[in-house]
Amino acid sequence: MNINEAQRVGEVIEASTTDFTAQCYELYQLPPLGSLVRTRDADVELYGIVYQATTTSFDPGRRPIARGKDEVSEEAIYQANPQLAKLLKSEFSTLVVGHRSDGGLHHYLPPQPARIHGFVYLCPPDEVREFSQSFSFLDILVNARLPVATDELIAATLRRMSGVHEDRRRFLVAAGKELAILFSQDFNQFRAVLERIRA
Amino acid sequence: MTQEKPDRLGVVTSGFLNKGVEVKLDSSVSVEDLAVGQYVTIEGQKQRFFGMITDIGLGVIDPQIPLSPPDTTDSFASEVMAGTTTYGILYVVPYLTIGGEVTSLLEGPQPVKTIPGHFSRVNLASERDIELVFGKEDKERFWVGNPLDMETKLCLNLEEMIKRSNGIFGKSGTGKTFLTRILLIGMLQQRQAVNLVFDMHSEYGWAGTSERGPAVKGLKQLFPDKVAVFTLDEESSRRRKVSTDFVVRIGYDEITPEDIAILRTTLNLTELAVEAAYQLRKSLGKNWLRQVVESSDEEIEDKLKDASIHESTFQSLKRGLGIIGRLGFVSKQAPEDAVKRILDCLTQGINVVLEFGRYREISAYLLVANMLSRRIYAHYQQQMERAIAEGDDAMKPTPLVITIEEAHRFLNPEVAGRTIFGTIAREMRKYNVTLLVIDQRPSGIDEEVMSQMGTKITCLLDNERDVDSVLAGVSGRSALKSVLARLAPKQQALVFGHAVPMPVAFQPREYGSAESYRYFTAGEAETVKQAEQDIEELWQ
Numbered sequence: 116m117n118i119n120e121a122q123r124v125g126e127v128i129e130a131s132t133t134d135f136t137a138q139c140y141e142l143y144q145l146p147p148l149g150s151l152v153r154t155r156d157a158d159v160e161l162y163g164i165v166y167q168a169t170t171t172s173f174d175p176g177r178r179p180i181a182r183g184k185d186e187v188s189e190e191a192i193y194q195a196n197p198q199l200a201k202l203l204k205s206e207f208s209t210l211v212v213g214h215r216s217d218g219g220l221h222h223y224l225p226p227q228p229a230r231i232h233g234f235v236y237l238c239p240p241d242e243v244r245e246f247s248q249s250f251s252f253l254d255i256l257v258n259a260r261l262p263v264a265t266d267e268l269i270a271a272t273l274r275r276m277s278g279v280h281e282d283r284r285r286f287l288v289a290a291g292k293e294l295a296i297l298f299s300q301d302f303n304q305f306r307a308v309l310e311r312i313r314a
Numbered sequence: 315m316t317q318e319k320p321d322r323l324g325v326v327t328s329g330f331l332n333k334g335v336e337v338k339l340d341s342s343v344s345v346e347d348l349a350v351g352q353y354v355t356i357e358g359q360k361q362r363f364f365g366m367i368t369d370i371g372l373g374v375i376d377p378q379i380p381l382s383p384p385d386t387t388d389s390f391a392s393e394v395m396a397g398t399t400t401y402g403i404l405y406v407v408p409y410l411t412i413g414g415e416v417t418s419l420l421e422g423p424q425p426v427k428t429i430p431g432h433f434s435r436v437n438l439a440s441e442r443d444i445e446l447v448f449g450k451e452d453k454e455r456f457w458v459g460n461p462l463d464m465e466t467k468l469c470l471n472l473e474e475m476i477k478r479s480n481g482i483f484g485k486s487g488t489g490k491t492f493l494t495r496i497l498l499i500g501m502l503q504q505r506q507a508v509n510l511v512f513d514m515h516s517e518y519g520w521a522g523t524s525e526r527g528p529a530v531k532g533l534k535q536l537f538p539d540k541v542a543v544f545t546l547d548e549e550s551s552r553r554r555k556v557s558t559d560f561v562v563r564i565g566y567d568e569i570t571p572e573d574i575a576i577l578r579t580t581l582n583l584t585e586l587a588v589e590a591a592y593q594l595r596k597s598l599g600k601n602w603l604r605q606v607v608e609s610s611d612e613e614i615e616d617k618l619k620d621a622s623i624h625e626s627t628f629q630s631l632k633r634g635l636g637i638i639g640r641l642g643f644v645s646k647q648a649p650e651d652a653v654k655r656i657l658d659c660l661t662q663g664i665n666v667v668l669e670f671g672r673y674r675e676i677s678a679y680l681l682v683a684n685m686l687s688r689r690i691y692a693h694y695q696q697q698m699e700r701a702i703a704e705g706d707d708a709m710k711p712t713p714l715v716i717t718i719e720e721a722h723r724f725l726n727p728e729v730a731g732r733t734i735f736g737t738i739a740r741e742m743r744k745y746n747v748t749l750l751v752i753d754q755r756p757s758g759i760d761e762e763v764m765s766q767m768g769t770k771i772t773c774l775l776d777n778e779r780d781v782d783s784v785l786a787g788v789s790g791r792s793a794l795k796s797v798l799a800r801l802a803p804k805q806q807a808l809v810f811g812h813a814v815p816m817p818v819a820f821q822p823r824e825y826g827s828a829e830s831y832r833y834f835t836a837g838e839a840e841t842v843k844q845a846e847q848d849i850e851e852l853w854q
Contacts, residue, residue, distance in 0.1 A: 284390070287390070291390075291393075292341065292397070292398045295375075295394060295395060295398030295399045299375045299399065300376070302376040302379055302399065305399070306382075306384070306391075309384075309390070309394060313390050
């Protein structure tokens with residue numbers, strides 16, 4: 116597959132203005148924490164950052180039980196119980212951080228939330244590079260109330276994004292400077308992020 | 315006006331006209347690359363400002379940062395934090411507006427009356443800006459040195475400068491003599507004024523000493539036609555192989571009680587003894603001093619009774635006058651009138667340097683400088699008054715600049731009222747006579763005299779009182795103080811006043827190499843050439 120071709124990773128099953136949740140087609144085929152994904156609502160392409168992923172049972176009433184007592188490997192459990200792949204599902208939640216409409220890329224919320232059953236793609240390096248030309252989206256990350264620690268999410272995002280830039284360190288320093296201003300009231304949190312993105 | 319590649323430093327964040335503005339440095343600029351005394355331009359919305367860095371600081375946005383500083387080995391963290399959470403601050407005092415406004419476009423830099431707005435861009439001043447402010451070398455402006463760390467020439471407006479009395483200050487060994495020599499050459503070159511230099515240490519006339527190497531040339535060697543060296547000590551001059559033009563002798567009859575009065579502390583006389591001198595002058599006439607020194611006590615006793623002078627007072631006076639009588643250049647009768655010879659030279663536009671040779675004691679210097687200046691000044695005064703009465707500007711004498719060293723001895727509050735120098739300093743240019751005062755203890759000089767000085771040039775001073783007295787009355791004093799305190803102990807000086815549009819720290823131009831001599835006399839050769847050309851044209 117071409118490296119710059121967007122890889123489809125799932126389908127939107129829940130959406131709001133600020134975030135959307137998608138289910139993976141294959142169990143455990145989750146995009147990594149902090150990766151940039153894209154979906155579409157009519158003419159608007161929405162960009163999101165993966166902030167959380169879960170793998171749970173389809174039926175909330177039926178929790179998985181331990182099955183590997185007599186098996187030699189974890190793989191063997193799945194081979195012995197082929198129904199498991201159909202009883203479990205992998206989902207990931209993303210925070211909407213921008214959109215593309217009328218040919219322009221905007222680092223703020225789109226007018227409409229994502230559509231249910233919209234396909235979700237993992238953005239290829241070129242698209243990530245284009246999106247991370249501006250750091251305005253960091254403001255959305257800093258201010259979001261999420262079940263994961265903000266500093267963890269910001270660090271993971273920047274680490275991933277830095278991978279597609281030629282001068283990784285320069286990118287991280289520039290991002291760090293942006294964060295310094297966003298975290299001007301909370302030096303400790305700023306330091307925590309810095310620790311995690313240290314180039 | 316646009317600059318090709320301005321070195322952007324940061325933006326204005328706050329400030330007052332009085333105290334100067336605060337500039338937040340861009341993260342790409344390191345405080346270590348900047349220095350107090352450097353020039354910056356600030357791009358306001360309507361005006362461009364020209365100012366000087368007076369202080370540099372470090373700031374943090376969160377008070378917690380200094381409490382838990384980041385790991386210094388972590389270059390990433392410091393790089394990220396530089397310019398964001400931690401940043402450099404400049405304190406800049408705007409002095410002038412250049413361009414932008416109509417008046418400053420037409421008349422050149424104007425003093426500031428306001429400050430630039432928030433977030434105005436601050437750039438390092440370009441060579442072109444500095445040239446715009448300090449001017450190019452021309453007929454009126456004389457290249458005296460270079461602003462610190464810069465290639466641009468700093469030019470003093472000598473025409474403006476000699477209109478008032480000026481001062482050169484600095485601790486011993488900071489380069490006052492070199493600076494004075496350069497200024498004197500400037501005045502000689504520009505023919506703006508004639509100079510009379512009371513050269514206490516024989517540094518200016520023929521040759522001067524240099525701490526760095528061989529002796530440097532004096533004025534006479536550079537401008538043989540325009541300088542006459544007078545000496546008080548023929549022997550010393552001969553020993554130093556100086557060709558002198560005249561040997562100054564002073565007759566007893568030339569010394570007046572006024573001359574004695576300013577020597578009071580030096581000669582250790584009482585107030586009464588000085589008073590007695592006036593009385594004796596009155597009763598004994600012009601030759602009073604000779605009579606006092608030479609006549610025996612009995613001979614003069616009657617006169618003392620008449621003038622009701624106490625015996626002990628008289629003895630005190632006699633002892634003091636004895637010191638003067640023993641000076642080698644004082645004789646019963648001067649063979650020729652020194653003042654007349656000096657005036658002859660000055661009228662012809664020839665500058666006079668009076669060497670003191672071995673008479674380096676302050677009493678000799680005070681006596682001679684005061685006495686001669688008083689009479690020369692009187693002559694100038696008459697000439698000027700005549701010119702005013704006749705309404706003829708051509709009759710006005712050429713401006714005269716008298717250079718005195720150890721000025722606090724002439725101009726201290728106690729004697730400033732009595733010495734001729736006090737009068738000259740206060741009356742300024744009314745009679746076309748001004749002073750160039752050289753001193754290492756400016757705090758000893760009368761405040762009133764200091765306040766009348768037009769341009770002050772000061773090398774390093776570290777006594778608080780001296781610094782205060784030099785900077786008294788200057789706007790942005792505290793800022794200048796920090797610049798002054800950081801001058802190098804040698805060959806750096808701060809100039810402010812009428813001759814420059816704003817205070818500037820500078821490095822005096824080089825003096826002592828063959829090249830420098832050539833440059834200093836280059837103007838001379840050109841004028842000669844010009845004169846020859848003029849004459850030729852006249853005949854055609």
